[in-house]
Amino acid sequence: MASVLQLTDVSVVRDGTTILDNLTWTVDSSERWVILGPNGAGKTTLLQVAAALIHPSSGKAQILDDTLGRVDVFELRPRIGFASSAMAKRIPASETVLNVVMTAAWSVTGRWNESYEDIDVRRAERVLAEWKLDSLAERRFGSLSDGEQKRVQIARAVMTDPEILLLDEPAASLDLGAREELIHLLGGYASAEEAPGIVMVTHHVEEIPPGFTHALLLVHGGIYAAGPIGEVLTAEKLTGAFGVELEVSSDNGRFTARSPH
Numbered sequence: 001m002a003s004v005l006q007l008t009d010v011s012v013v014r015d016g017t018t019i020l021d022n023l024t025w026t027v028d029s030s031e032r033w034v035i036l037g038p039n040g041a042g043k044t045t046l047l048q049v050a051a052a053l054i055h056p057s058s059g060k061a062q063i064l065d066d067t068l069g070r071v072d073v074f075e076l077r078p079r080i081g082f083a084s085s086a087m088a089k090r091i092p093a094s095e096t097v098l099n100v101v102m103t104a105a106w107s108v109t110g111r112w113n114e115s116y117e118d119i120d121v122r123r124a125e126r127v128l129a130e131w132k133l134d135s136l137a138e139r140r141f142g143s144l145s146d147g148e149q150k151r152v153q154i155a156r157a158v159m160t161d162p163e164i165l166l167l168d169e170p171a172a173s174l175d176l177g178a179r180e181e182l183i184h185l186l187g188g189y190a191s192a193e194e195a196p197g198i199v200m201v202t203h204h205v206e207e208i209p210p211g212f213t214h215a216l217l218l219v220h221g222g223i224y225a226a227g228p229i230g231e232v233l234t235a236e237k238l239t240g241a242f243g244v245e246l247e248v249s250s251d252n253g254r255f256t257a258r259s260p261h
């Protein structure tokens with residue numbers, strides 16, 4: 001097993017506020033992690049460090065085989081798949097779905113003057129089919145439903161065969177049908193042996209795809225609990241992390257959490 005992410009005593013301080021506080025955490029290539037935690041806990045900030053989008057204020061962040069601060073992030077980023085709503089806002093609404101996915105090969109969001117090889121087109125078409133988007137290839141990104149847009153973002157993130165895949169709330173704002181379809185596709189992707197290490201931030205345990213192996217509960221920028229998913233997503237630990245009484249159940253790799261009252 002090779003680690004794809006290794007954080008050692010990582011802190012992020014912004015405008016005098018400590019957002020991540022001395023975090024030490026390792027993700028191996030065979031692991032699929034979910035990160036949960038209250039609003040403002042630092043989940044998105046943690047993902048931004050993992051995506052080489054921000055540097056820690058202190059500590060060491062090793063991503064793949066490189067250490068932030070000692071590597072050209074423009075060479076590192078194409079090896080990282082990252083999907084978030086902030087990133088989606090940068091995708092031009094007028095771009096076709098095929099181009100949105102294919103431009104990942106050049107780490108750009110709008111088609112300009114790049115010349116694409118046949119191999120890029122074929123790969124993009126294959127990825128679109130895998131994420132059930134082939135019939136939408138020529139549609140404008142801005143004309144898609146939220147659920148379709150989320151799938152396009154993930155298809156774009158996996159287009160370059162990343163060595164680590166980071167997903168920030170991929171199921172947020174989806175209706176029940178679109179959410180279940182996405183979770184099914186993500187579960188299939190995550191369970192493939194050749195899939196990269198995966199880290200997904202979510203607000204709801206119901207959104208964790210089957211096959212995810214580990215969970216991290218983040219509270220006030222620090223690790224409240226981290227480890228194998230069955231040991232972390234317990235009533236006791238979720239109650240402690242969220243500060244409200246919760247009961248948890250799981251069935252066939254899917255979780256639910258609710259108040260017992």
Ligand SMILES: Nc1ncnc2c1ncn2[C@@H]1O[C@H](COP(=O)(O)OP(=O)(O)OP(=O)(O)O)[C@@H](O)[C@H]1O
Pocket residue numbers: 014015017019037038039040041042043044045046
């Ligand atoms: N530039 C900044 N200066 C000060 N505080 C900041 C700055 N940027 C973010 N924060 C704070 O850092 C904290 C963590 O933000 P982050 O978005 O990482 O949390 P999160 O766990 O993803 O939250 P949510 O669940 O609401 O999406 C928040 O309290 C936020 O207000």
